[in-house]
Amino acid sequence: MNFNISYRSLDKQLFEQLFRDYFTRLCNFAQSYINDLDTAREIVQEVYINLWQKKESIDTDKSIKSYLYASVKNRCLNYIRDNKKFRSYVLDVEIADFEVTFESDAFTESELQTKINNALGKLPEKCRQVFQLSRFEELKYKEIAAKLNISVKTVEAQMSKALKILREELKDYIIVVLLMMI
Amino acid sequence: MYLLGEIMENENKHIDYTELISKYLANEASGEEIALLEKWVIKDKANKQLFNNYKQTWILSRADQSDDKVDIDEEWNKIRLKLFGDKTEEIETGQNEKQRKIIPYVLKIAAVIVIALTASYFLYYLITKPGTETFIARDSIKTSTLSDGTIITLNYHSTLTFPKNFDKKIRKVKLEGDAFFEVEYNNEQQFIIKTQDVKIEVLGTSFYVNSRQQDPTIEVVVNIGKVALRTQNNEQIILTAGERGVLIKSSGELYEKNNDDVNYISWKTKRLVFENNELSEVVQKINETYYADIKIVNPEINSCRITTTFDNKSLDAVLNIIRETLDLKIEKQNNTIFVSGEGCK
Structure with missing residues (x-):
């Protein structure tokens, strides 16, 4: 869906559409910064409330979608900074100040999801198992090693391999989805 | 140094x-x-x-992984109350009998339908349409008639959003979940159903849509008339009465086949037809139809076969007939019904 419309013309219906289409995705996105769904939900709610209340005065060339993602990212960074929720200030806050920009209509959300699923499918069996246990089930390396009857060293190597392959597979999307300004 | x-x-x-x-x-x-x-x-x-x-x-890599943890209706209601102050409208009907909350495990397939429609027109429509109402079925099946005469039956845990007044050219509704549509014919006012990823457009017909978010596919079964399904990649198939269209969400694959499940809207009609079906299939279908939680205790009886028709019977009546036909034992514990027996020759 094309949401490349002006902020002023955002009415209640379009707002609901935007909310229903992106709320869950934005929560997932926020959870990449904050590992707590309730806080993520609150932050995304605030972003939407702000969008509605400030729509007359928002002055940006960004599409609404880019605006939403960028706002969520900024609020998340503020949250982890203010609440000292970072593991490393440098890695989690300081250098995370890349610009989040969606080039509208470059691809649809379902295309992206298909691409991600395909990328996961390209991982060798063992590698995918390890990655999924870490990324989706949030198991510790030790737990993964025990579960799959392999060494922690192997888990480390497989995770690194998975990330390398995924980065290569998702390269175009990373550039489009999160355009970095360094 | x-x-x-x-x-x-x-x-x-x-x-x-x-x-x-x-x-x-x-x-x-x-x-x-x-x-x-x-x-x-x-x-x-x-x-x-x-x-x-x-x-x-x-x-x-985790873009869409935790969908089920966010209740989008609840979140929308929260922000709606805060920003607009109005409440969700829930339309109550006579069919609102409290039934068990158990969702039986059914590997359902979901689907999506679309017809040609330019994005710009759709967007124009979205921007200009007036207030909407929400029709929610949580723990029961609900039926409602829209202002154009279209009858909608929602299955458990499904939501339909529609405008208070339809546009002159388009009747547009949004579905999350499982529903049966009997669309009032009007060749000057197309009827569009938007689901999770796609749109469905028809003039007047009746058909069933399963578009539950957690299901791997979106499925449409046409009862009367014709429906066109189109994916976002512009692949299109036309379904006529008795056909089933399936879209596999992960691959985007779209195909049609004959609908071989006569009981696809039993949840609505409470009519179940079995012709030499195995007990395991029968139990699954009854679970879906009555939102029951029936479990087969010993696998020997799985292959017992049944030929019968249940027409608007209560769950107890259905169970009694099956018990007597196959000489089974039926026990209830809380909300779960256990079926056992010696097996069939």
Whole structure:
């Protein structure tokens, strides 16, 4: 869906559409910064409330979608900074100040999801198992090693391999989805 | 100092930074490792870019993983109350009898239908349409008639959003879940159903849509008339009465076949037809139809076969007939019904 419309013309219906289409995705996105769904939900709610209340005065060339993602990212960074929720200030806050920009209509959300699923499918069996246990089930390396009857060293190597392959597979999307300004 | 620096450099060459970044992202890095990574990242713009690149890969790889944890209706109602102050309208009907909350395990397929429609017109419509109402079925099946005469039956845990007044050219509704549509014919006012990813458009017909978010496919079965389904890649199939269209969400594959399930809207009609079906299938269908939780205790009876028709019978009546036909034992414990027996020859 094309949401490349002006902020002023955002009415209640379009707002609901935007909310229903992106709320869950934005929560997932926020959870990449904050590992707590309730806080993520609150932050995304605030972003939407702000969008509605400030729509007359928002002055940006960004599409609404880019605006939403960028706002969520900024609020998340503020949250982890203010609440000292970072593991490393440098890695989690300081250098995370890349610009989040969606080039509208470059691809649809379902295309992206298909691409991600395909990328996961390209991982060798063992590698995918390890990655999924870490990324989706949030198991510790030790737990993964025990579960799959392999060494922690192997888990480390497989995770690194998975990330390398995924980065290569998702390269175009990373550039489009999160355009970095360094 | 110079010497120490040299040693550090040499040591760093043996460190696999991708492994270190993975560890950091997976929350496995120690304090020392984090310090090492920080130093490496600050040292060089290319390192910083590589780190952010991996971080984005990490973020992307989970783009749609936790959908089920967010209740979008609840979230929308929260913000709606805050910003607009109005309440969700729930239309009550006579069919609102309290039934069990158990959702039987059914591998359902979901689907989506679309017809040609330009995006710009759709957007124009979205922007200009007036207030909407929401029709929610939580723990019961609900039926409602829209202002154009179209009758909608929602299955458990399904939501339909529609405008208070339809546009002159288009009747547009939004479905999340499972529903049966009897669309009032009007060749000047197309009827569009938007589901999760796609749109469905018809003039007047009756058909069933299953578009539950958690299901791997979207499914449409046409009862009367014609329905066109189109994916976002512009693949299109036309379904006529008795046909079933299936869209596999992950691959985008779209295909049609004959609808071989006569009981596809039994949840609505409470009419079940079995022709030499195995007990395991029969139990699954009854579970779906009555939102019951029937379990077969011993697998020997799975292959017992039944030929019968149940027309608007109560769950107890259905169970009684099956018990007597196959000489089974039926026990209830809380909300679960256990079926056992000696097996059939």
